Amino acid sequence: MKQKWKPKRKVDGLLLILLAVIILFSILNPLFLSMTNLLTILRQIIITGVMACGLLFVIMGGNFDLSIGALLTLTAIVCAKVHDTNGVYAAICVALVVGVTVGFVNGILIGYLKLNSMIVTLSIQNLLTVVILIYSEGKVTKVATDSWLPMLDKGKFLCLPISVYIYVAIIFWCWYLLQKKIYGKKISAVGGNSIASRFSGINDRRVVLQSYMICGATAAIGGILYVSRVMSVQVEAGSGYETSVLTIVILAGVKITGGEGKVGRTVIAAAIIGCLNNGFIMIGLPYYFQWIVQWITIILVVWLTTNPQMRENLIRRLTHVSNC
Numbered sequence: 001m002k003q004k005w006k007p008k009r010k011v012d013g014l015l016l017i018l019l020a021v022i023i024l025f026s027i028l029n030p031l032f033l034s035m036t037n038l039l040t041i042l043r044q045i046i047i048t049g050v051m052a053c054g055l056l057f058v059i060m061g062g063n064f065d066l067s068i069g070a071l072l073t074l075t076a077i078v079c080a081k082v083h084d085t086n087g088v089y090a091a092i093c094v095a096l097v098v099g100v101t102v103g104f105v106n107g108i109l110i111g112y113l114k115l116n117s118m119i120v121t122l123s124i125q126n127l128l129t130v131v132i133l134i135y136s137e138g139k140v141t142k143v144a145t146d147s148w149l150p151m152l153d154k155g156k157f158l159c160l161p162i163s164v165y166i167y168v169a170i171i172f173w174c175w176y177l178l179q180k181k182i183y184g185k186k187i188s189a190v191g192g193n194s195i196a197s198r199f200s201g202i203n204d205r206r207v208v209l210q211s212y213m214i215c216g217a218t219a220a221i222g223g224i225l226y227v228s229r230v231m232s233v234q235v236e237a238g239s240g241y242e243t244s245v246l247t248i249v250i251l252a253g254v255k256i257t258g259g260e261g262k263v264g265r266t267v268i269a270a271a272i273i274g275c276l277n278n279g280f281i282m283i284g285l286p287y288y289f290q291w292i293v294q295w296i297t298i299i300l301v302v303w304l305t306t307n308p309q310m311r312e313n314l315i316r317r318l319t320h321v322s323n324c
Contacts, residue, residue, distance in 0.1 A: 103216020191258025
């Protein structure tokens with residue numbers, strides 16, 4: 001009796017969701033699959049995708065970071081102001097230093113002083129908002145002089161924006177850290193059980209500190225890419241980014257209690273959210289509908305994560321339907 005052939009590797013459910021979203025919106029609006037619109041979606045997801053790769057490390061370590069939206073605004077303003085006085089290279093370097101420094105402060109307070117990550121990062125968010133208002137004097141910060149900074153977003157190589165190659169480089173770098181370096185195993189161990197990891201010889205404080213510095217660096221890169229796109233920064237430019245990035249990471253299946261997470265799934269989740277946001281606009285739905293979907297996604301995924309029996313029953317039913 002011949003055995004039924006079964007694929008060795010299962011298709012990731014997120015890929016199927018992405019495919020379903022693309023097919024749905026392409027039916028509702030044929031222009032959705034146009035090259036111009038696909039490039040628009042790609043440009044739209046780059047900033048949130050970059051920041052999601054950084055937040056992935058923090059959540060894998062069992063923590064949260066609610067300050068990344070304010071940090072994006074601050075680094076964008078710093079980049080714009082330093083650019084006009086000291087040039088592009090200095091602006092990028094200073095913005096990165098600011099991002100890493102804020103991540104370092106978060107890491108010290110959470111990793112070494114063992115303070116609650118949500119309380120600390122929420123407080124840092126409010127502190128950064130005050131710094132933004134003082135530094136920018138409550139005004140829109142514009143890049144006054146011409147330079148090649150806009151080329152990061154508008155410049156193209158092989159028909160793709162330069163920012164796409166930056167995004168791909170960050171994806172590969174994060175994947176390399178998690179899959180090929182010992183740090184990936186350490187952050188998973190710390191997020192899974194910090195006490196057990198400490199007894200196994202892992203410096204959990206340093207691992208948490210490093211995760212926040214990575215998250216700060218990616219938020220700074222997001223700020224640099226933001227100012228290169230619009231060439232001006234409002235004091236509330238980063239408002240809402242923390243929700244969008246958190247939605248991506250949670251949709252990617254990253255365990256909110258720490259210990260598990262994959263860069264590839266985070267990239268796919270960013271693409272799903274980008275396609276949804278763009279598709280809603282193309283079919284005429286209000287902009288605020290995006291926030292409704294994001295919050296529903298967060299609540300649904302957290303609910304399924306905290307109810308393993310419910311999750312298993314849902315997976316069993318979906319598997320049964322697909323087999324039929």
